[in-house]
Amino acid sequence: MKPAAFTYHAPETAAEAAGLLADLGDEAKAIAGGQSLVPMLALRLAVFDHLVDLRRVGGLRGVERRNGDVWIGAGTTQTEVQRSALVAEAVPLLSRATPLIGHFQIRNRGTIGGSIAHADAAAEYPAVALALDARLEALSPRGSRTIPATEFFTGLWSTALEPDELLTGISFPVRGARSGFAVEEFARRSGDFAIAGAAVAVELDADGRVLRCGIGLFGLGSTPRRASAAEAAATGGGADSLSAEEIGRDAIAELDSVPSDLHASADYRRHLGAVMVARAWQRAVKEASDA
Template identity: 60%
Template sequence: MKPASFAYHRPDTLAEAAELLGNLGDDAKVLAGGQSLVPMLNMRLTHFENLIDISRVDELCGIDLVDGAVRVGATTSHALVGLDDEVADSAPLLTMATPHIGHFQIRTRGTLGGAIAHADPAAEYAAVALALDAEMEATSSRGTRTVPAADFFTGLWENSLAADEILSAVRFPVWQGRCGYAVEEFARRHGDFAIAGAVVAVELDDSSRVARCGIGLLGLGSTPLRGTAAEDAVRGRAAAELDEDALDEIGRVAMDAIDDIPADLQGSATYRARVGSTMVARALTRALASARSQTRGS
């Protein structure tokens, strides 16, 4: 199928894009990599009178280390994020999540900002943003504001951006000390959306107790979720006491705290909860092992 007709705009600067979006209002949609929007347009699941293509806006692409955070421009492709040395050193959870996103063609064309703004409940980068307490930069002709990841995802494919705002960058805080990271997800085939999954970051203190923990959940709600109940169950405990049985229980705690796990053709709510519990336990196991393997003071 082909999309319904629309007017195509390709601004050269962020200011021009923001002005266009402000002037065109609800009749306009921002187009980045197009890996989610274009199929929806082609299948006539949505329609906009105007598309504003920001893929050629140079200031929206790039990766920098700024004020203790990795700042990723919105139009930076998945492939560039996955290959970047600064990301691997400072925000390795992003590097680990990247290979789980679709196939290499999608990763080459798709963008980090587009994936996060799309707010799919099974989106890996969205889960990473929640786990690491990322901050979104929302830009309009009125200026730029910062939105915490915890406040960004508001519903299925919905976010808290105002109608005239563009997601211009995402800042991922750099964790210090003895940290470990892991991504676990289950899908029918590699490249499919996850039935359930978890991304985990942990930090151990000098006594090998969990000083900090961030858990993002995939495919288990109408939005990407944060596993705060599981984080609370881990925080402050000695890594050595978190054996297989303890982590299995924490996985169940994570699922018990979710009010409405979805059911669809991929599986029932009960099935998703069992898979989700296992993914949380496995990701915590790997993240804790990685953190414990590091020497104190590293």
């Protein structure tokens, strides 16, 4: 199939793009790399009268330090994220998750902002954003605002972005020296969406206790999820005494609904999810302990 007819717009500034989204309303959709949207348009799972292409918009690409965080422009491609020495050094969880996204052709065109704004529950970047307490920057004709990742994902393929808002960048806090990070996922083939996965960040204090941690879950619900109860239970505990398997079970136990489809039953997904959390937790704690 081919997409339904649409009017194409190519703004050159973020303000112009946000203005188009405001003027055109629900009939318009922003498109960056198009790796998620174009297949949906081709299958007519989504239809829009207007597409606002963001590729020419200045200021939406780049990786830099800002106020102690690492800021990444929403239009930065996943390949650029993967190759960034700054990301590898300061936000290693994001760097390690990137090779798991599709194939290199997809990463060459797909953008970090497009992945997060698309809010696919089985995608890696949204779960990483949750685990790292990322902050999402949005621009509209009314001004700019910052949305915590924990408030950003609201439902199936839906976010807290208003119809006239454009995601312009993502800020990732840099963790302390005694930190460890890991991402684990189960997929039938390399490059497929994960059936279940977990992104884990752990920071230890001088006594080896968990100072703070983040556990992002993907493939286990209609939205990416954060295992807040499991995090709270682990925080303050000694890294050597905490059971990774118990943390995995706790993380999955707080999920109110797990999907069942032709790829996996809900029970199988729960089992896989607990295993992925446990494996990621073990790797992250080891890295933090060895730092």
